[in-house]
Structures are given as structure tokens and as C-alpha cells.
Amino acid sequence: MLIRSVLCLLMLCSVSFLPAADWPAVEKLPEQPEYPPVLKMFAGSTINSVEEWEQQRRPELKELIQYYMYGYFPAAPEEIDFELKPEFSLFEGKARGFEVVITYAIKQGGKKLPPLNLLVILPRNSEKPVPLFLGMNFCGNHTLLPNKEITLTKSWVYDSCGGQDHHAIEGSRGSQFNDWGIDTIIERGYGFAAFHSADIDPDENDFTNGIHPYFYKKGQTSPGPHEWGTIAAWAWGAQRAVDYLVTNPNVNKNQIALIGHSRLGKTALLAAAFDERIALSIPHQAGCGGTAPNRGTVGESVEIINRAFPHWFNNTFPKFSQDVNRIPFDQHSLVALMAPRPVLLSNAVEDTWADPEGQFLMLKEARPAFDLYGGDNLLDEEQPKLGKLSAGRLGYYIREGNHSMTRGDWQVFLNYADTHF
Template structure:
């Protein structure tokens, strides 16, 4: 795999500079001694005060309560269903000296006489008839995931990025394979797994404009943006992952019962919500997802609800705006989001230098969520103490703190493959 050091350095520099600006503007806290006392909502106490102590009550009463609160206060409701979906295999071939097969598939969503398409990039090991897969979005286009000349260059809107040759929001040949360091495709294939990925901008461009993504297909007459209780971009991305799952269920080359949904950073937030809302995902991996991903929001450490609602107002539903600077009023926190994935395996990953994402808050969230797993006779996270860097805890609920910055590395993928094998995927 070719790693372009210039791109790696530039991406890291952009990330650090961006969040230094955010940190100064919003006086973000990075001092553990300044984390004030906070109270987390109880996972196992219902709104009526009933203590949940068995799987049936959890599944029938408490889990739906938590899901409802997240939907209406944070992520937003999906306003209807598609009229139809057209599936077209647009390209296929071999890769890695025929160790893997490549497939490109276009899904076209149709609603109210309008349509929107997304392209899937699929790599599967030839050695396995029905392969388990990792499914996740990429940030800059399928063609950036690996240096393969056969991958179509996205025609969707792409954020301007000089390092990738994107100066007018249009991807170019220069960006081919530029993000391959984040996708250990050969390592994944050699371990017996496949990869399914799609560009986030196909479903919804990551900007405060709801006119050119999936939302506009569902608008009523004269509607210009989602209502206050309707989906933002994170929920739209999660919805998109479920639509890919619809396709996977019909793909005879993929084991649809062994699909692990994966996401990094803001896409890790989307992956967690997808796993919470769609039980067809057999497992979930959240890589450096931070605030409103895996980290506890009530700690007020690193990124906060106020920062998200100001810098990225399109990510969550309109109702979520009222909780800026009022985390204590939010009836849920992210340990409850992870609990919605139980009893399915989940992996939460942090990085030592990624204080913006609050590694400790991510660990505590996984630890607190373990009580839901206990109902199913599963131990959950098997430690109460945050592990040292590069000392992964692999189980049904897994966690690691990697040395380094906000990124996805070969080290991360090595742990995710171990996680998949441990849980018999």
C-alpha cells in the first residue's frame, strides 16, 4: 500500500488547526480537573421509575423509550419510505492478483418523482463463498479508498481540498488512492473479510444545505428543509447505511448476517445510530466518534453540543439546538446509545492525542453501557479501569486507546479484525 506522506501531513495539520480554532472560540475544556460533577440518566430505569432487570422488559419497554428519546431530541424522524430502488451492477473485476473480486453497484432511490443515486464499492475475498463484511462510508469518494484505476471517480459534491486536487468541489484523478492509508483493504481481504464502502456525499453532502441530498426527495410541497423533529445529516447517513443493508441482503456473495457497520469521526456517529436503529447490523465499530458519538456529552470535555450545533447545525435535528449549553437537560446520553446495540458486539476506539473526541468519555460510555449487555448474560466491557495506550480489550464490548491522533490506522484495523474473529464473524 502506498502512503502519501504529504497528504497525511496536510490532513493532520488541517484537523489540528481547525479544532484549535474551535477550542479557542468556544473555550473548550481539556482539563480533567475541570470536569464538573454530572449525573447520567439511568439505562435501566424507565420514565415511570420502573427498574429493568430482565431482557423482556428491556426489549418491550425501556429500549423503545430510549430509542424514542434519541429520535425526537437528537437525530430526528425519517419522514416516510422510498417509492422504489433501482439496483445496477456497473462494473466488476478481480483485484490483488485475483485474491479478491471487485464489484461496483449503483443504487438509485426514487421518491415523489425525484431520484438520487449512490455508488457502492465492494471488495470480497475469492476464497470465501459468502463473505462477512465491514460496511462504512468514506470521506472523499470511493476512488480515494484504494489506488485502483477501475474505481469510478465520484461526480457528487466534494469538499474543497488542495491536497486531493479538489478546488471547485469536483473530485479529480489526483485524489485516486489518496485515503488508502485509512482502509487496510489487503489486510481485510487476507483475513477473510470483505469491504463495502460508499461516499457520504452521495447520500448527503456535509454542509448546511438540505437541497442537494436525500432530504429533498421527501419534502412536501414548498418545503425547503427538514422540520424540527425530522432527520439531520447524521440520521440521513445512518439511513443510507440501512439502504445498503437492503442491497446486501440480496447479494449472494455476502453473508448478510455478518455485516459490521464501521465509521470514523462524524461517520462513527452515523455508524452507531445505524446500529442502534437497525438490528440487521451484526456489530458496530466506532472510531474516534467523540461528542454525540461514543463520548458522554454531560462531561463537557472536548467537543460539546454547543460546538456541534454552531459549527455543524445540519448534523442533528432542529430540536437538538435547545440543548446547547444545557447538556444536563438532555434526557439521554451516549452510554444509552451504545446500550441500544446490545446484545450485538460493539467496538469503541479512541486516540491519545484526540482530546477533542474525549477518549475518557468514550471509555466511560462503553463501560456504562455494559449493564444492558449484562441483561443478556454478557459481561460487557471486562474492565472498570481505562486501559493504557495500545492495550486493547477485545470482547463483545471492546475498547482501545491508540497512541496517536484523530485517524484510522493499520493498528486500528488489526484490532477490528481480531474483534470480528472473536465474535465469530
């Protein structure tokens, strides 16, 4: 079945490639060793109300974050098609799964972009639309479950995914099953959807593959200094998955949670911060460039991440590598863009590279934006003890173990979603 949607006015989730303001060159920015206050405008005035936040500071932060770090998102596609594949049964008939092939076109000559393959799994006998977790995976949808009905990805995969020369093989089916706990998600009354990040862009420092070339101007071979890097491209892909999910009558379109692990955790926060259709975000162990402070001194630094993964951000962000105090925001500003929607930062005690304590500090620094909206149950005053979920709108959790996503983590994620959904 083919469904076509015309997306002309997705104002909540799309912005132009063109910057709305000419911000200062990096070397002209003032030194700010302290975390820039989320309620203080770039020019110095203070935000005092929800109206001022939503009309002034929130748009300004979106500009600053794109201009200096992730790059500008392109607009949503004008046309988008959803091709639904045949259903199949899962978990002894308790769930039904199907694939959605998402294709879209953009203005530049009506170019058709590579398809995004979305796996959707829903409880079979739900009497009402269900809340849903949307996840981004590293290795292909076929690694989440062993079912042959799930298409073996043709996109680039990491060698660690069990493929050969960055190509998926049949033997990798179901290899990531225990990372996701989809059976538990269904048992708890939630739906689940997932896509492979490389459907949008391979995780390589190469802007001649993936989605970027489709947006180049004539003669262009790489993104400009303020155009999007790979993390922003992945986030744009997540928003395209949401384009489909909000059309499915079996999904509660007001209860879509976006989750990602590690670099895809960075993506989950960015995508949700810029798309208010995403009701809740869980950037799991996202670390530097996601939920850890750029000005931090623990774990991965801005210099290290730019050297190791130069394609993740725009071409301006590396200029801060030796002078992070000139960044006119920090990652608490990205968290603040979620306000008043809930966000859970989840960590592991051995994952010091991701700076778990610094991440809790980012929640505290983001709180003034959430305070504007009022209400209780925001954030614990002190970092929660090991194994204890702090389930406020600014949520936090840290467990034993290392940099990984486990079935035990999913119990925490579901408990957090239950609190807010």
C-alpha cells in the same frame, strides 16, 4: 445486471418521520446532572428483563434520541434497484471488485432519489459466505483504490480530498488507500464495501441539496424541528447499502460490521443502533454527538458542535447547548441500543477533543442493558492500557497518535471482529 427488491416491511431498520409521542418541550424537561440510567423509563419505572427492554425501553430510547437529537428517520423505500457493474480483479487476483448503483423510490409521488454508489470487494476463492466490513468515506470510493474501474464520484467532496471547488479530480485516485487497508481486510478473509457519504448528503449547512428535499412536504424548504439532520441521513444511507449486502449470497448477512471515522463514526453507531441487521459497529474516534458524553467537560461540547455543525442534528438539539443536563439520555443510551451486539469504541491518546476517557465511561453506563442478556466477556472494569484491545462486547481501544484512521487500526478492527464472528 439489474436486481429489484420490494421493501415493504423493514421493521428492524425503519421508523416513520412522525413522532409516536409528544415529548415535553426542552425547557420542561427535568435537570439530570447524572447520566440517565438506561434501564429507567422516562416515567420512572425500572426495566428488569430482556422482554421489558425490547418492548418498552429500547423503543422509548429510540424515540427520545430521534425526537431530541438526530431527528426521525424516514421509512425505508418501497422499491429499491441494484445495478451491478462489471467485475474487475484486485490484489493479484486475490479479490474481485464491482460497483453497485443503488436507486430507490419513496411514496411522495414515486420520487426517484439520487443513486448511492456502493463499492464491493470480495475474496475470490472463498468457499463460504464471508463476513464483511461496510465503511463510509469522506472523499469518494475512487480515493480508496487507484483502479480506473472505480467511478470518479460526481458528488460533493471536501476541499481537503484533493478536489477542486468540491469536485473530485482524477489525481485523487487512491489517495486514501492507507486509511483503509483493504488488502489486509481481504487477506484476513473478510469482504469490504464502501460508499461516499455525500452521495446521500453533502456536509454543508444547506438542506436544499442532498437527499432531504425529496422528503419535503409541499412548500417545505428545510427539515422540521424533529426531522432528520445530516448524520441521520448518512445513517439511513448506510442502511440502504445493507439492503443490498444482505441479498448477496457471497456475503454472510449475519456478519456485517459497520465502521466510520469521526463524524462518520457517529453515523456508524446511529445506523447500527437502529438496524439490527448490522451485527457489529466500530464508531472510530466518534467523539461528541457520537460516543462521548454530552454531559462531559473534556473536548468538544454540545454547544460547540451545534454552533460549528448545525446541520448534523435536528433543530431541537441546539436548545440543549446551554443546558445539557436536561437531555433525557446521554450517548451511553445510543451504545445500549446495540445490546447484545458488539460495539468497539476506538481512540487515540492525543485526540482529547473526542474525550477518550469519557467514551469508556459511556461503555460502563451502557453495560446494564448488555447485562440483561447475560454472558461473559462484556467490559473490562478499568480502562485498558495504551495499545491493548479490550475485546468484549463492549469493546475499547486507545493507541498512541492523533485523530486519524491507519492501517494499524485495521489490524485491531479485524482482531475485534474475529473475536465475535
